[in-house]
Amino acid sequence: MAPETPVIQINDLHKAYGALEVLKGVSLSAPKGNVISLIGSSGSGKSTLLRCCNLLEDSQQGEILFKGEPVRWKGTGHGRRPSDPKQVLRIRTNLSMVFQQFNLWSHMTILQNVMEAPLTVLGRDRAEVEEAARGYLEKVGIGDKCDVYPAQLSGGQQQRAAIARGLCMEPEALLFDEPTSALDPELEQEVVRVIKDLATEGRTMLIVTHDMKLAADVSDHVIFLHQGLIEEQGAPDILFGAPKSERLRGFLSATHAT
Ligand SMILES: Nc1ncnc2c1ncn2[C@@H]1O[C@H](COP(=O)(O)OP(=O)(O)O)[C@@H](O)[C@H]1O
Numbered sequence: 001m002a003p004e005t006p007v008i009q010i011n012d013l014h015k016a017y018g019a020l021e022v023l024k025g026v027s028l029s030a031p032k033g034n035v036i037s038l039i040g041s042s043g044s045g046k047s048t049l050l051r052c053c054n055l056l057e058d059s060q061q062g063e064i065l066f067k068g069e070p071v072r073w074k075g076t077g078h079g080r081r082p083s084d085p086k087q088v089l090r091i092r093t094n095l096s097m098v099f100q101q102f103n104l105w106s107h108m109t110i111l112q113n114v115m116e117a118p119l120t121v122l123g124r125d126r127a128e129v130e131e132a133a134r135g136y137l138e139k140v141g142i143g144d145k146c147d148v149y150p151a152q153l154s155g156g157q158q159q160r161a162a163i164a165r166g167l168c169m170e171p172e173a174l175l176f177d178e179p180t181s182a183l184d185p186e187l188e189q190e191v192v193r194v195i196k197d198l199a200t201e202g203r204t205m206l207i208v209t210h211d212m213k214l215a216a217d218v219s220d221h222v223i224f225l226h227q228g229l230i231e232e233q234g235a236p237d238i239l240f241g242a243p244k245s246e247r248l249r250g251f252l253s254a255t256h257a258t
């Protein structure tokens with residue numbers, strides 16, 4: 001891959017649920033090592049955009065490229081689907097998703113949760129995966145929680161386990177959908193610290209967040225979505241420091257007020 005080839009690139013993406021147009025022509029590019037934050041009001045299409053990136057959602061028009069490789073489609077419009085299951089699997093396993101609600105398996109220990117996908121999806125060697133999984137749990141600060149079940153952990157610890165699970169796939173990029181929204185403020189900070197460490201390491205990340213401080217601190221680029229279109233985007237100091245659009249100014253003042 002040439003250094004300038006983005007890990008994820010989206011060109012003019014359109015997505016509707018039935019008659020409801022949710023993405024109306026969105027483009028973005030996530031170069032390797034960059035952190036891109038997506039902000040905007042509830043319902044603006046942030047989660048949908050993130051889910052389109054790793055093909056959890058279909059889209060009707062526009063291109064999605066993974067490391068320069070365009071997703072191949074069959075059909076058009078509402079009938080458009082990815083045509084190559086192997087390509088879908090390769091893209092999905094390379095873009096680890098971290099959800100607001102953690103989505104850990106409740107019947108598996110934390111270690112088993114982290115080891116599950118590398119073993120079953122990637123078919124990697126068990127001993128190697130276990131060593132890596134313990135290492136990632138250590139890295140996110142819960143190396144002592146390998147043998148407990150998710151219900152025995154705080155929300156912040158569960159979310160850190162979910163991040164370790166994402167890392168254990170050794171993906172090209174991590175996609176976060178409101179990773180701190182389900183957490184109390186003091187637990188939120190322990191997850192924010194992990195995300196900041198990952199940003200410092202040069203991980204490629206796409207982060208949907210309501211936390212403007214997090215977006216300002218970690219992002220190389222911030223995208224403000226409004227009703228399925230990019231209303232404004234730019235470097236965080238400019239976007240937050242000197243927002244141009246009335247809508248972004250309104251959104252930021254409403255966010256700061258809460
Ligand atoms: N599975 C779905 N079926 C129908 N409409 C959906 C579905 N998921 C999301 N939507 C709608 O799409 C719009 C954008 O949703 P979403 O991407 O979740 O926004 P955000 O993450 O910015 O809050 C909203 O109007 C939402 O109600």
Ligand SMILES: [Mg+2]
Pocket residue numbers: 046047048178
């Ligand atoms: Mg959302």
